Amino acid sequence: MWLWNKIKQLTIPSRTGVVTLRYPYKPRPAPAGFRGQPVWDHTKCIGCAGCASNCPARTIFLRDICQEIRILIYDSSRCTYCGRCADLCPEKAITMSENFELATDNRQDITQTIELFMMTCQRCGRCYDLEIKNALDKLQMLGYRYDSLEVRKVIGQSTPEFEPEHLEKTATYRRPEKLEKSSCGKD
Amino acid sequence: MSRKEELLNLLKDKLRGKFLAGSSLEDKRLFIDIKKEALVETASLLMKEGARYQMGVGYEAKKNGQGLAMVHTFAFDADSLLVAIRALTTEDKPEFDSLTPFIPGAGWSEREYIDLLGLHFKNHPNPKRLVLSDDWPEGIYPLRQDVPYDLMPPSAEEVAFRLDEAPPGSSIIPFGPFHACLHEPAHFAVYVDGEEIKGCEYRGFMVHRGIEKLAATELTYNEIPFVAERICGICGSVHSVNYAQAVEAASGLKIPRRAEFIRTIMLEIERLHSHLMWLGVAGHLIGFDTVFMQAWRIREKIMWLAESLTGNRKTYGMVIVGGVRRDIDLTKADLIKKTLSEVEKDMLALEKAIIKDKAIHRRTKGVGYLSREKAVEWNLVGPVARARGLDMDARRDHRYAAYDEVKFDVVVADSGDVWGTLVVRIKEIYEAIKIIHQCLGKLASELQGSPLAIEIEGPVPAGQQGLSVVEAPRGEAVHYVLTGDDNRPERWRVRAPTYPNLQAVPDMLLNNKLADFPIIVGSIDPCISCTDRVAVIDRKTAADRILSRQELEKLSREVRSKT
CATH class of the missing domain: 1.10.645.10 (Cytochrome-c3 Hydrogenase, chain B)
Structure with a gap:
């Protein structure tokens, strides 16, 4: 009986043939609707920050460097390609491209930066009126965000209870005995 | 009377003053608040009624000035009913009675909150460290609200997990965290007598991500x-x-x-x-x-x-x-x-x-x-x-x-x-x-x-x-x-x-x-993750070398342009 099984096992590969693709020698295009690298269309972007506020991986950063210029940086190194930014963009300025071969040793290769020239509201001095319910409100737009682009750290939505003094306080926590006493800090 | 009402009445009846509230939005869920002294009594009542223990949830309910909370959830599979019992304790004396002596499956759920919330469980048979790494400083409980999510205490070299003694007459064979037959980072200290396994201790949670x-x-x-x-x-x-x-x-x-x-x-x-x-x-x-x-x-x-x-x-x-x-x-x-x-x-x-x-x-x-x-x-x-x-x-x-x-x-x-x-x-x-x-x-x-x-x-x-x-x-x-x-x-x-x-x-x-x-x-199907590199083996000398990035790129571009 088991011999019969062994013969059957032999016939399976001969029936199916070779299934291994010749990738990467022969490119394999992604199917329609694939969620690859997101691409920003700077002509459509209105700088509403909906993508930055709703990115689960927090990989889209925004900063107003002066009254008129807003900078948006997409840092792909941590992107999970969920496509949430493309879903939520009110102007459909973001498309999920079919490009998935993104391995690189230089982060700049996969970083996109957009400089947006913003108009100033004559009444409030800011870009948008937050009093009236509009599409931007639905995206939970924060009127003004200050993301530190140098350390790529989001400040806008961090823990409300977090106090900088807290880190210093933890230095006095009791530590395992074999540890040398050192201050407890973060990078 | 539905099973849910039956249970609710039973608990109200037996616990009397220790029963605080029972509520649910849906008809197949039951959320009960009890006093913490009644935790063991309630759990054993539910188990006697045929419940299956699911998990424990600990959290800090500080915002409402409530202290620390522990939720245990139970499933009644035959009646498609899920029951959660919640008890609160104060922050200065964070102690609950352990359910592990009569529900062994609750062991990890409770050990988890010893680590993460600083709770104590009276009568827990094995209150060892479970989730946190061995060199995590004592007295910092990551799930407490005053600890920031990105706190990174410095690592220590000389702290190690203390494994239990092997039973007499057997020796220990360590498996993992990296081992050819394990596809996940976990450590099993397997006690063997000859070829036969006489027991084992597990130390996992090495990829805990918070x-x-x-x-x-x-x-x-x-x-x-x-x-x-x-x-x-x-x-x-x-x-x-x-x-x-x-x-x-x-x-x-x-x-x-x-x-x-x-x-x-x-x-x-x-x-x-x-x-x-x-x-x-x-x-x-x-x-x-x-x-x-x-x-x-x-x-x-x-x-x-x-x-x-x-x-x-x-x-x-x-x-x-x-x-x-x-x-x-x-x-x-x-x-x-x-x-x-x-x-x-x-x-x-x-x-x-x-x-x-x-x-x-x-x-x-x-x-x-x-x-x-x-x-x-x-x-x-x-x-x-x-x-x-x-x-x-x-x-x-x-x-x-x-x-x-x-x-x-x-x-x-x-x-x-x-x-x-x-x-x-x-x-x-x-x-x-x-x-x-x-x-x-x-x-x-x-x-x-x-x-x-x-x-x-x-x-x-x-x-x-x-x-x-x-x-x-x-x-x-x-x-x-x-x-x-x-x-x-x-x-x-x-x-x-x-x-x-x-x-x-x-x-x-x-x-x-x-x-x-x-x-x-x-x-039981634990998770698998593996990374691989491209290695080239020269058949004549049997020496292997790793391709550099340039070589790999060159190779793939050359062949790609041919096809």
Whole structure:
């Protein structure tokens, strides 16, 4: 009986043939609707920050460097390609491209930066009126965000209870005995 | 009187003053608040009524000035009822009575909160460190609200986990964290007497990522599904659906029926790929690589199907709170049907070819045996439990999504060993195909043109509890959500199916041969992740070298331009 099984096992590969693709020698295009690298269309972007506020991986950063210029940086190194930014963009300025071969040793290769020239509201001095319910409100737009682009750290939505003094306080926590006493800090 | 009211009256009756409140938004959930002195009494009452212990949830309810809370959840499978009991304690004396002496499956749930919240459990038989790394400083409890999510204490070199003494007459063989026969970073100290396993101690949680803390401090309701999906590389959709269901239950949100059907289809596609993957790995672990090659060949079709449906092979990204993101239209439905018929045909051929092979029988029958009673005691779930004669399946017992409208059989085996698990998993592949066909029929006929998701109107009310179960390919996954302010949950707890199953592994290993260790651990299907590099071996000198990046690029570009 088991011999019969062994013969059957032999016939399976001969029936199916070779299934291994010749990738990467022969490119394999992604199917329609694939969620690859997101691409920003700077002509459509209105700088509403909906993508930055709703990115689960927090990989889209925004900063107003002066009254008129807003900078948006997409840092792909941590992107999970969920496509949430493309879903939520009110102007459909973001498309999920079919490009998935993104391995690189230089982060700049996969970083996109957009400089947006913003108009100033004559009444409030800011870009948008937050009093009236509009599409931007639905995206939970924060009127003004200050993301530190140098350390790529989001400040806008961090823990409300977090106090900088807290880190210093933890230095006095009791530590395992074999540890040398050192201050407890973060990078 | 329904079972829920019966239980509520019973508890009110027996506990009297110690019963504080009972509430639930849904009819199949029961949330009870009790005084902490009554915790053991309530739990043993529920267990006597036939409950199955699920998990413990600890959190800090500081915002309301309440101190620390501990929730234990129980399932009544026959009555499709989930019960959660919550007790509070003060921060200056954070002590609860332990449930572990009479519910062994609660052991890890309680140890977890000794580490993460600084709770004490009176009479806990083994209050060792479980989650935190060995050099984590004492006195910092990461789930407390005053600890920031990104706190990184400096690491220490000389601190090590103190393993238990081996029983007399046996010696210890260490497995892991990195070992050829383990596919996940975990450490097993296996006690052996000759070839026979006499016991083992487990030290895991080496890839603890603090996702629950992140969700409670950083993310918002509709960002969490995408992070939840990345809890597991195999059953991602399970966790995102489960989380979304828990939030929807807590906020009383009713999602469109079409979305529920699409969720069901995605869950079953995931089950197909997971079962095929496990079958391959099981074959690999017993040295039967034909199974591995063929099962993974069949599985690849499922992966490509998922890629065309959702935009990615594995992280589907289909689920948001309130519905799904992408539709399955008629062309996609045809693609699913075509793929499924191919998979079914291939799978039947593979099953026929391997099922009577001596290699499989000798390596799996009687291996990793656990009796039905032990399986109940350890609260086993999923195929591991069904292989031990426990007729339980969350899809049937706690109907969610669209499972109330589809017909399928729950596959149960009673051999109690790895062979039983194998049979259950193979049979479930055909059941999953059946379910998807039924769902596609419904989508095409009745549910045309209905919306995919509904918008959440206004903020989700804070302080509501939601409890949800989903039958993952490996067993029942449980999510608990306590809604909070700032558009994010105050507490979100995930219990994956491996959590209870892994606790029973030492019992499964007992009196088996050491050579069967890989397949016994593999039979509960722990996660797999591996990284590989391209190595070139010169046949003449047998010397191997690693290709540099430039060489690799050059090679791939040259050949690519030729083809």
